[in-house]
Amino acid sequence: MSPSPSTVVHAPPSATKASPALTLARPDRPTATIPVARTIAEVKPYQAVSSLEAIQSRPAQVPLKLDWNESTIPPSPKVIEAIHAFLEQAHHLNWYPVLNSTNLIEKLEKFHGVPGECLLITNGSDDALDTICTTYLDPGDVVLVPSPTYTHFLVFAQTRGAEIVPVYGAHPFEADLDGLLDAVARHRPRLLYLVNPNNPTGVMYSPGEVATLLAASPETLVIVDEAYSEFAGSSCIGLLQTYPNLIITRTFSKAYGIAGLRIGYAMGSAAVVEDLRRVFNPKSVNVLAQIGAMAALDDQTYLQEYLREVAESKVLVADWFRARGLPCHITPANYFMVCFEQAPWVVKRLQEEGVYVRDRSGMNQLAGYVRFSVGTVEQTRDLLARIERVLG
Numbered sequence: 340m341s342p343s344p345s346t347v348v349h350a351p352p353s354a355t356k357a358s359p360a361l362t363l364a365r366p367d368r369p370t371a372t373i374p375v376a377r378t379i380a381e382v383k384p385y386q387a388v389s390s391l392e393a394i395q396s397r398p399a400q401v402p403l404k405l406d407w408n409e410s411t412i413p414p415s416p417k418v419i420e421a422i423h424a425f426l427e428q429a430h431h432l433n434w435y436p437v438l439n440s441t442n443l444i445e446k447l448e449k450f451h452g453v454p455g456e457c458l459l460i461t462n463g464s465d466d467a468l469d470t471i472c473t474t475y476l477d478p479g480d481v482v483l484v485p486s487p488t489y490t491h492f493l494v495f496a497q498t499r500g501a502e503i504v505p506v507y508g509a510h511p512f513e514a515d516l517d518g519l520l521d522a523v524a525r526h527r528p529r530l531l532y533l534v535n536p537n538n539p540t541g542v543m544y545s546p547g548e549v550a551t552l553l554a555a556s557p558e559t560l561v562i563v564d565e566a567y568s569e570f571a572g573s574s575c576i577g578l579l580q581t582y583p584n585l586i587i588t589r590t591f592s593k594a595y596g597i598a599g600l601r602i603g604y605a606m607g608s609a610a611v612v613e614d615l616r617r618v619f620n621p622k623s624v625n626v627l628a629q630i631g632a633m634a635a636l637d638d639q640t641y642l643q644e645y646l647r648e649v650a651e652s653k654v655l656v657a658d659w660f661r662a663r664g665l666p667c668h669i670t671p672a673n674y675f676m677v678c679f680e681q682a683p684w685v686v687k688r689l690q691e692e693g694v695y696v697r698d699r700s701g702m703n704q705l706a707g708y709v710r711f712s713v714g715t716v717e718q719t720r721d722l723l724a725r726i727e728r729v730l731g
């Protein structure tokens with residue numbers, strides 16, 4: 340006879356014997372066959388390749404991790420100090436973070452001159468992109484994507500059952516505003532996803548050009564992904580007041596150097612942000628990310644110094660490749676693209692030299708191209724010496 344609920348005594352976890360029923364993989368049991376949602380069955384997963392394991396397996400080698408466009412240096416010491424100070428308060432990790440990150444919103448309000456009601460802080464800017472897709476896309480909606488570009492976004496749009504329409508210009512490294520205007524007129528998309536400057540090509544549209552696009556497509560929500568805007572020194576924030584169909588996403592993962600904490604944000608009209616909040620989980624941004632982002636934002640001197648290093652490095656890189664006659668595209672962001680005859684071989688050889696880069700040669704229009712993130716001048720000199728060893 341089973342005991343009545345009131346007589347059940349729960350053994351402490353350490354005294355619980357592992358029961359066979361808890362064993363996870365049982366060869367005699369069929370694996371679950373519950374089908375995924377129809378929209379998910381169509382999704383092509385994002386091909387995330389991480390070099391972390393390879394780097395950790397070679398502790399003796401100084402790695403040059405240039406594959407994900409992260410900052411190549413640690414964040415401002417003020418970030419570390421702020422996180423340390425917080426962790427020293429014995430218990431605050433057991434509480435949920437500040438809801439909706441209103442602490443960071445207050446700072447960003449002043450920093451960008453954008454009202455708090457127009458800001459949404461997210462778990463990385465990927466989370467902002469995902470939230471936008473969840474909020475605005477119905478199955479079958481058209482999403483226009485100037486391409487080649489950052490493909491993780493495609494997963495978020497596909498998850499909602501949207502129809503992705505890529506728009507390719509005649510040349511992958513040149514802006515094509517007329518082509519975009521034409522595509523908008525033909526497809527009347529629900530969303531347009533513009534990475535500005537673009538990853539990986541660096542193609543960039545001026546705020547004036549983006550304004551033309553916004554004016555031509557009032558019923559389209561135009562997402563301008565400004566993940567690399569600090570490096571480019573340009574932004575469409577000034578357009579927010581005029582165009583309610585504009586939404587900008589930003590991240591602390593790149594120039595601010597806290598990719599590991601996962602924090603970003605979206606800026607749009609108050610109405611758009613209110614709509615995003617219908618589905619957004621107000622406690623999804625963790626407390627350390629909030630603290631880290633506030634401290635990073637406060638240390639603009641550190642940021643500017645890093646931006647200066649990256650800009651100087653790009654000049655070194657351009658000169659070096661030009662002298663060797665190799666096609667190299669320096670972007671307004673923190674990466675450059677080089678075309679190699681044997682891209683996969685070069686990537687492999689670079690890895691042996693401890694240089695981790697992103698092979699983009701499989702992307703449409705980018706045959707032979709490899710993307711390198713740019714770091715400090717010292718790191719860049721080291722990088723060029725390692726490339727020299729590989730190319731001979």
Ligand SMILES: Cc1ncc(COP(=O)(O)O)c(C=O)c1O
Nearest residue numbers: 463464465489538566590592603
């Ligand atoms: C264009 C672009 N948008 C968004 C992201 C994702 O950034 P986050 O770390 O803020 O999610 C990346 C990361 O590589 C990116 O290149």
